[in-house]
Amino acid sequence: MNSVTQAKDKDIREDLSWSQINRDVLASLERPRATYWVLFALAFAVFLVGLGCEAYQYDTGLGVSGMNNPDVWGLYIATFIFWIGMSHSGTLLSAILHIIHADWRKPIYRFAEAMTTFSLMTAGLFVAVHLGRLWEIYYALPYPNERWTWPNFQSPLLWDAMAIFTYLSSSILFLYVGAIPDFAICRDYATGWRKTFYGKLALGWMGTDRQWRNFRVSYLVIACFLIPLAVSVHSIVASDFAMSQQPGWHITSFPPYFVAGALYSGCAAIITLFIILRHVFRFEEYMTLPILDKTARLTFAIAMVWTYLNCIEYATVWYGDSEVAKETLMQRATGPYSVYWWAMNFLGSVLPFTLIFKKVRANLSAMMVISLLLNLGMWLERWMIVTPTFSHGYYPWTWNHSFFPSLVQWGIVFGSFGWFGMLFMLFCKLVPSVSMYEVKEMVFHRKLARLHASQA
């Protein structure tokens, strides 16, 4: 009884034995709940749908996406930003919280980081998908070639590509380095092909204190390197818009606005996956309600920041000198897309207030729904940046108030979720999605702390 209440308000039970942690976590690699396979199959199916649509579009031409002269970007770029955004939470949890020594992050940062990596990969897909001539994509790479040409270094799109690739590679590195000790554990417990597999990954980790020392330092270095990178990436994505001529796009406050939005949707996504993993891998002991509670509070805070910056954006337009930009803003609020726009504002700024109730934060199913809705809101935000602006730009003759993406476009967008889910599920099955050694540290420190307290 006592221990139960203990478990309720503590981030993690302090009487967890090392061996139990290993057993529980390694179990996730062996025999997850059946839900896992259901989800995986679902993700895979959705991915196949997207793949089909893309194949069709690749062969027929982008026209099948229903895009047209004013609206040349449609959902692809919107969803691209969305996925870039998703990627930020991982860094937030693992790197930032790591540096500020918030140890409650430890059980959940691993999958958050995986999320970073995979959502970046998904985002990268959209860059390719929305190209008219995907097969010529290498023109954008600055490499010495027989044409003796360079890409255009002025183009924010190029900065984008560079930033994203840097971010992707370093976050993969971060993820990998952070997991080396766990790979070693897997190696020690595994048999058959898995032994060699984890053996290779573990890079011969022995756990000697020299290794630990180097490990800690390098981990810290990458973390410090990653944080500014994460911020810069989304700022650069924002500059795709901020640096253009479109009314309602060239707004100075876009970069921070985008970063906030990114962290926001990231946190929401973490909550979703948190709940899913907790269920399918029986991680009740590690992904505990108090941690969820903390994450939820963090989400709420970021939601407020985002709301603030959102208002800033409207204000800058409203008090700015560009009549057309103002017109576009009004168009969003009153025009054909107003439904989505209001939905976006409601989901993004009002809904988070439900998170101030402890009851809600403690209710898994409620949190599941809310987190999904928050992300829907964030996705709508991206779409509201792209489409209404195109549909009502400077030039009235080409206004198109009735643009709506074709099924092919939707198919590809949904497919991307399938692709992400597939990779993520695969990852959780192959790599411990809870960092064993860090949970052990956590438990150890907590114990220690209490001992000190009791002695004092």
Next chain:
Amino acid sequence: MSLDATLNDWTKLRQTHPLPGSHPDLKWAMAIDLDACTGCNACVVACYAENNLPVVGKEKFAAGQAMHWMRIERYWNEADENAPEQGAQFLPMMCQQCEAAPCETVCPVGATNHTNDGLNSQVYNRCIGSRYCSANCPYKVRYFNWYNYPEQVKAWPEPLPMQLNPDLTVRTKGVMEKCTFCVQRLTDAKNNARTEGRPIRDGEVTTACAQACPTSAITFGNLSDAHSQVAQKWRLQRVELDKDKQLKDIDGSHPGLRGYRIFEDLRPYPSVMYLERVRDTQA
């Protein structure tokens, strides 16, 4: 190789307005007299004929995927929208060949550049179809090949392909295209002039639209040649290429001036000057 050139000239790359006298020899430009323009569409068809534009058909037109590089826009007065006693207003709109073109800076592969004779070039075979240029074009005069018109859509059933102009390509799926001021004609003219070792004569070459226009509303020529017709028109209207505010706008002292450029306040410095439509209010 010219990465160093790029880096050396970084400041120049970030330049946001044209330098005076940047085209000492050649600067192609237009003057379009909206009082003469009757909206008869001759220029539009001429453009189709000259530039291998695909006919996309009703369905794709409805989807907003038309490929007319030049379009005639028809506006009614706000005042008499229901009884247009002043008639309609027509505006031929094509790529304005901006001096500080918003489309140029954003292209990831540098497929659209500024040429030395002041054109905004579009290199079809370099384009990868990111459509960023179109997104950034305030006039929305860039047209994207949403489909493979020559092969898959079959926009030119036999024997129509025989009409295609061999001086320029038929663009394929996934590339951006736009009005080029009939650059294939200009290149030939420059070539002949060079062979004969002389500067290009005014009126020696013109665009398909200008050539067809039954009322000669479109004047095309070399703005750097002070005696060319187009240069005279610009001068007379006191419109200057590298200004974003013309005399006309600055003070009311010149009510008679008709010359203006569209969206000048966005500072793209277009190469097309329009002359205001004139209406007799006594009639």
Next chain:
Amino acid sequence: MMSHTILGSLARRGTVRAARAWLLGVLGALGLALVSGWAWAGDKVEQPIEFPHDIHAGKMGINCMYCHTYARRSKVAGIPPLRKCMGCHENIESVKDKPRIKKLFEYWEKKEAIPFKKVHDLPDFVRFNHERHIQRFYFQLGRPVQEVCGYCHGNVAGMTVAEKVEPLSMGWCISCHQKDHPDAPAGTRVNFPRMSLADSPAQEPKAETSHGPNDCWQCHK
């Protein structure tokens, strides 16, 4: 120092060797990309009549432009009209019985053009202008015609049917146009990527502004 120790620790596992292999691989790929432009391999083309350039241009030393008469007047060099061949060969009794000449006469009887195969073909988005180059190098700079044509077509006087000996790739074009040889007018030098705005006269000499492959449209259509 720090990173050094890290490497040190990893070195035991021989990962540095792996890393080195990686590096080499990447460099190799780049190198390949760079060189690929020179993989031209102009294979010999089967022609309806194996025209002996070596005899006409080589042995006889006939001026290229005597037959290729369009090259100096048009962007397209074209193929000499049949009448051109007959102009001489009608009166050259000595070779009338040679198989190739027989073929020639057959075509002439049928009043039918000889379907020669294109040897030096460019992508259709490229606008190469023979007239320009011949006007400059042959007429203005007075260089020997075989040298001038040879810049791109190689030593045709040494071949029977023409063969492609140069890559004719964009980089290859630039390799000339970028060279600073004394007689290259400033304007024919190339910079990529082009600046977003026309360069000020201060930066580029006047000669450059109106011509020269400084703008993409000079060569791309």
Next chain:
Amino acid sequence: MKNLQRRDFLRVLGWGGASASVAACGFTSVDSGVETVKSYVEPEDFNVPGVGIYYASTCTQCEGLCGVVGRVRDGRILKLEGNVASTINNGKLCGLGQASVQHHYNPDRLRAPLLRKDGELKPITWAEAMPILLDRTAATRDGRFAFLTGPVSGHFKVLAGNTTEALGSRQHLVYDPLSTRINRVAAEQVLGSGAPRLLLEQAQVIVSFGADFLDTWVSPVHFAGQYARFRRATEDKPRGTLVQIEPRMTLTGANADRWIAIRPGTEGVLALGIAHALLAARPSAAGAVPPALVTAATAFDRSRVLTDTGVSAEAFDRLVKLLQDRSPAVVLSGPSAEGHVHGYSNAQAILALNWVLGSVGKTVVAPVKSPFPQIAAESGDTAALRQFADGLAAGRFDTVFIHDVNPVYSAPAFLKIPELLPKAGFKVVFAQYRDETANLADLVLPVDSSLEDWGTHVAPYQGENLELTLQQPLMERLYPDGTRSVGDVLLEVLKRQRPQEYKGFADYYAYLRAALVANRAAFAPIDGDDEYFWTEALSRGVLHVKAGAEAHGAEHAPARLPALELDFAGATTPAGDPYPFTLAPAVRALRDGRHANLPWLQETPDSLTTIVWDSWAEVHPATAKRLGIVDGDILEIASASGSLKVQAYVFPGLHPDVIGLPLGQGHESMGRYANGIGVNPFRILDPVFDRRTGELAMYATRVRVSKTGTRTNIVSDEGWKSGNLKTQAGRKLVAVLPADKAKLSEEV
């Protein structure tokens, strides 16, 4: 022979160029030995591969007959430009003219003659076709022959006439669905010439009663050029002012300084009202005007005119004042004023204003008279079709030739052409496409496109000097065994009928050449032998006909206005009409539908509505409001003679009692680009005819409008799908400057 070499030059080269450029800009093979390069066997030395050469010819797309030059490269005609040598279009060319290359390259062209065998049209060869044609025509019993053509001129007219004659018939019927005959007859009567020269650029005011001279009327490109000069100001002449008065806005109306919507059919009343007001203010003018008109005018006082025409008092007074203040003026009468039962009276009253304003001899002068009446233009009329129909009904024809017209499509339903045509014994249709009429023929002979054929033309409306324009092939036949020149065929017929006269001529080309060379004295001198004359003529494309001394100048206009026969009965419609609206058929680039299969024209947005690839019914906003009609509603437009369903387009440029309906669409058999697109208003025209000329009254059909309940999306270029934006939304795109502020005379 020169000609043969020319044709050799026009032979298509192995056109690697374009075929490749179709595949261009994606991956293209640059491997050696893939493409072939050919050259001509014996080229002219001006013939350089890769260099386009321009050849002069004539544009036969409309009756304007502009001179054109075609850019020919590697044996392919690529594009047409205006011919600067022609004083009709002075180097300019309209969209319709530009599009004629698509008639030439049209994928739906007939490539072999068709013969009706057991009810089916089956392809045969020319070798089979010609004997059949010759025998059947030879078998025609005396005089039982009719030749229905479109407007003709030049030597083809002569050939057609002679063919008809040779078969003992007088029935060479020249049919033009969009005939301007009422105008011609009235002008003949009032101004002394059917096609007087209009010096628009010298006028300060143009008042046009529905004459769409910028887009479709008589000689649009010529008038557009004049219009530009008319708008320009010089020291001695201010910018001209255009007032357009019509029930439905035409392109010309859209360019007017003042556009006045008038109740259809009351144009004559307004004209007389103006005359009355002017005479009242300036009795001196009455000198030139017969008392008949003066008295006639007195009946039309201001108040009556205003009530009849529905023109606002303010507009009326402004107009009168304008005409009083500024001179010279031109008054034009157009189809919408003439297409009524009293159209002739309207036209007379309107044209008479030129006398009242003293324009005759100033801005309206007599044209140069042609010394060759036999090749002068013969503009068609609709009476010819009625005559044809009557002949068919009476079974008066053993053989009929139909060329350059499509009566089955363009005839009003009440004429029952499709039902009557079978009554003719043997129906030969010369056609480029298997159109509606060809479908009913016994023998369909595919003809050359206008860019493959020879010909001479004399435009009905001439510029400052009388011109004979030459038409020559700009390219070898696309289908050498498939198509032939009508001229050649007729010549064959004539050789069969009158061997003696015609055996001299190898073909139509030889005939033309002989004819012109024989008459070279009549043209502006070209020295050199006949050979040179001929080549020179071809390279110019235009021959200036020396006008006889007697033929020049204004003195040919009658000294004073002859008496008018005015009869406005039926000008105003009875109340309680079951058909409350008047139908205004709008003529567009498609003209009478003969150009509906040109993709460029279909894809080019209509100037005023910007609608593409479709028909539409124009409804005035007020009317739309009253009937609850919005854009895209499918309406049923019903007249007493038929009905059709078409999408609604709310259009301000209308008199509220008028429904606008564009002509030219609604083909059943005109090729892939025309079939099943839009509706054909010709079908529902009422049998109303002009009292005097018997011409079909095109603008007199009364209709009723009802919603069918279905709706569609209008496909237009106009701010497409943005709540149908009609204005500039506060942007400065088209700026307008009041004329009194502008300093046009200082401009270049």
